[in-house]
Amino acid sequence: MVTRLRRRASALAVVVAAFALAACSTTTGGGSGSGGAGDGELTVAGTYPIESLDPHALSGGSTGTQLADKAIFSRLLATDPDGKVVGDLATGWGPGADASEWRFTLRPGVTFSDGSPLTAQDVVDSFTRMMTVNGPNAANFTGATMTASSDTEVVLKAPKPDASIPGKLTLFYVIPSGVAPGDTAFFDKPAGSGPFTVTRFVPGEVLELARNEKFSGKPAAMDKVVIRTIPELAARLTALRTGEADVVWGIPDDQLPGLRGDTSLTIETVPSTALFTMWFNSSVPALSDAAVRRAIWQAVDFRTIIEQLYPETGEPADSPVAPAVLGHVAQPPVAYDPAAARAALQAAGFDFGRKLRLQFANAEFRPFVQAVVSDLAEIGVQVEPLEKEQAVFTQDLVALNWDINFQQLTTPTFDAGSNLGRLYPCAARRTGYCNPELDSLLAAAGAATDQAQRVAAYGRASEIIWRDAVGMYPMTAGIAYAWNRGLAGFRPDPSGLPDFATVTAAGA
Template sequence: MKKRTAARSVAAVVGAAMVLTACGGGNNAAATTAAAGGSETQATAESSGGGNITKTDIVFAQASDVVTLDPAGQQDTTSGVLMKHVYSTLMDIDDDGNLVPDLAESYEMKSDTEYTFTLRQDACFSDGTPVTAKDVKFTFDRAKDMPKTKSNTSKIEEVIADDDQHVTFKLTQPYAAFKTIITNSNLSIVSEAAVTAAGESYGDVDNILGSGEFTVTEWVPNDHYTLARNEKYWGEMPIATTITCRVIPEGSARAIALEAGEVDLVWNVDATDCANIEANPDVTLLSQTSSSIEYLGMNTTKEKFKDVRVRQAINYALDKQAFVDTIIEGRGTVANSYINSMIPGWTDEVEAYPYDPAKAKELLAEAGYPNGFECKIYVNGDVRTRSAQIIQAQLAEVGITVDISTYEWGALLDSLNAGEHEMFLLGWSNSSFDADGSTYQLFYSGNHGATGNRAFLTDDKVDELIINAQKESDDTKRMELYKELQVYLHEISPWCPLYYKNDNVGVRADLKGFKLHKGATHYLGNCHYED
């Protein structure tokens, strides 16, 4: 998470207190954690400030590479890591899950369909040119025409650059989640001049232009990328001089690299490697309840999966506890619903499908598949491949033969976006802590494919509930709509929700300046070593 001062957080509250009170929306993630019973180890590699800084070149490891350097060309959490360090958004979510200023120092809700943001006077891109309201307008107008951002901008009727510092958004309908939607990394503000000059090549290392704490100096796809401190950054200067991300797909190899001192931090420690890291005094495991969900998705346009009885059968055929026990070694819980338990709007009134192979066979027979059928599942990475093997074994018990197709991350997303798949394994992380971020992109019929609805679900009742919840300003009524939506999704079963996992980050024991972000968009800019 970017370094945001307490003064900025106070400014957000003072400048927009009326808005936050009027709209509700449940942005107090700390309170949500307590209500959900989640435990968090916010262990810390934060600096005591008492030593001499000796190393500011930081290396970390991730399982996958970014898919692009253009914010509007991505919606995946891996690419979002880079975006949050290189670009800025109008508003942001801080380490504790609170809405705070970023490029906008304040905003005013003039009506339930009109917002005006006041930009910081000192904000500039890494070439020194100022960030203006025209750049904001250009960013959102451009995003409305791009597949991976159109869902986030679909309620924007018009963006008006009032002057250099003020920009007004007029919405087509009341949209309770709007103020958190604009924190998404794919709505990071880009330079109109830079994008126009680069044309379709925008996203190459030598032509991107952000206003964040770092710039991209090198990107070798599927190997590494390197960020360098932006000396013209308009906010508090980061401590880290460079940040290099090494792409290490295998979880055990990431853990070994951390223990050997080859990397300073592992972003995503596989659960199977957590115990070894906990036992090693040279490294530290930081863990917290995540805001993500791991799920098996089904393409509802494919012949076998059009039948709700087939989708329900697969839910009955899978022992979800087996995934918790073996894949994440107990570091998480069975997912009962389609929204993570950390997100306001989640309900415990939906129960996960019980493991019942006999019921699964009964439903398959009713659907015309008494002997089962053959199908394919698309996955990436070693963890999801192991999950797919469990799915393969458990579905075989009810007559379904599953062929596992493993892809590199970017290739997997391309295949899913094109709708080639029958089943797939993915996770979805909601760093905005608004239930709209767990539903609209994923299940609304207008968002098929790259926009997020990779189950290709089209259902009038789902659409109606999602839109009604977006329009509802009364927070209690809005949460009831999300409960009704979860109950209905459970019934029609476009997914098989598997588990809510912990976020596990491994760091060198003497690393300073790192803190977990509740939405797992951790900030690395203050990582360093001291005497």
């Protein structure tokens, strides 16, 4: 890898002894010297496992899959690091009169990594497959259809006007026609049109990528990218310090000062679209009253918790979506007042003898959840924190098998339509909360092609969500990245999905 020759040989012994990385192959920086688009190997220490490469079957634990698919496949549209929608396979796009129909002109000359041409039919069949598989992204296009109007144009028709279609399509990946919904063998070594191809994939452990020599865009700079899943924080950081990994992100605040003392590393924290979100299950009788939900929110000193746990990467939230998202409109802060909170609960007849179930996944959020539980205990509200495996968490989330649900929700489309518009209508059945007025506002926001009108409608929708405490919205989260100074061209991504195609060895 890039930095191996810059580190002492003894460092490798340390990392092997610390984590028993015997299964990790030894690599050498500098590449093959083939004189191609670039040389060298990049190794990434990933937080979340890559269990599947199927972009249409993304589950609740899809972060790893999205990271991989961004490197392997192309999309009609993408977002740049600033959140602007840009073309990928599409060179032009636009709505019809009311934004219920969208036309996309395709870039000519694109091929898959097996040499076969990427056609309009591949785009259409990929959309149909995504809807058939019915993963989370399919919910963004309920009732929509796509057809090929020519060899170079596809048309998406939605059942109602939807101005957020371009943003939603940044999560839609194109694969070759003929891949059945249940076909898992294709994704062992899939043919894609992205900058990299798959050379080895062990689900949950490692993904090895090679430069796609048939990529129609600018070739990837590195010969090889290896994404290893190292869930343990200490193991990831040691791998970074010793040169076993070149890039790590999602670093807790308390680890940043120590990393900044290492002159071989670059550290940068970037704002993201991620928001700590704690939904209340409004279908549970104990939480059906908005006054109860607001009182529970008022009983937690989120500002102090953030200052203690996330002094660099956390900011108190002021909306159900992050400031970087189109549709963000600031709401008034919820003041911490435990005495008033307890009085409000008593007035509402809250049952202090009932224990609320707070579900979450991923150990990194355990300190935050425990701090919330502690604050609520101070006013007599009993909460049982339930840390679940991702698959169980997702199943229980959809089944509403919880009282309070904690998630770090991101909006990778940078558009509130794929967050507020998808998760909060009555038909979504995500929180047990239903409000026809909110539904109308969300529908109006989705239909408006004028950006100012959309933002205004989402602002009014956010006001209702905030006022009725559909959830608690404590914190917008930044993402802390660390990478070796031996790299050039690496840019931290606000969605936690960095692009590795532009990375080179410094001086290469």
